[in-house]
Amino acid sequence: MKMNIKDVSNELLSRIHDSFKEFDFVLNKSQSEFKRNVNDCTQIVDLFFYKKGQFITIKPEIRIKEHQIEKIYRAVSQIKDRPYLTLGNHLFEIVKYIDHGIEIDDSEEEIRDWLVEDEDDISKLVEIIPKYLKETILPYFDQNSSISRVDELLNKYPRELSIHNVMYPLRANIAIIAAKLNHNPKFDELVEIYDEELLDAEETYREEFVRLKRELK
DSSP, X not given: OOOOHHHHHHHHXXXXXXXXXXXXXXXXXXXXXXXXXXXXXXXXXXXEEEEETTEEEEEEEEEEEEHHHHHHHHHHXXXXXXXXXXXXXXXXXXXXXXXXXXXXXXXXXXXXXXXEOSHHHHHHHHHHHHHHXXXXXXXXXXXXXXXXXXXXXXXXXXXXXXXXXXXXXXXXXXXXXXXXXXXXXXXXXXXXXXXXXXXXXXHHHHHHHHHHHHHHO
């Protein structure tokens, strides 16, 4: 049977809704996302549906948006909708962190998405997504939804690509805000490192970083 994105999306989201509702996530069907607010953070599970050849492909991402950090970022950003996230990545990258403690994104291996060809594939996802929710997504959200954890995770290896935010140089801007708010004693050293790392960055990110340095003094 030929499947279309709308039908697959509606069926899958409806069938996994209760698993997320149990943990107070609210479904936004138009955005294909589950969202909840905890303390001063918004936690989001995104399922991006798109067509690839004969298959419907689903890209799962998880995101944490720390409100205080992002409020400061938005005050200096000239581009609407920045920042996209504070922490987060493809679900399977987060699995590497939860299961194996991998924090540096240096793998050249392509991350695979879920493929849906028929009803059986949907049923399999209905079984495994709630398992990922309990074993990977919730632990990641519960452990890392705070300014102190954002500071620790993003500034642990400042010269490496972090699995917790691969959107470099966005990560650098988020990282120095977190360091400042968390009173990180290495703040000045981190600013110098990111300054060097951003020398060849896109101009808008450079400008944002310069404004942030001025704002955070």
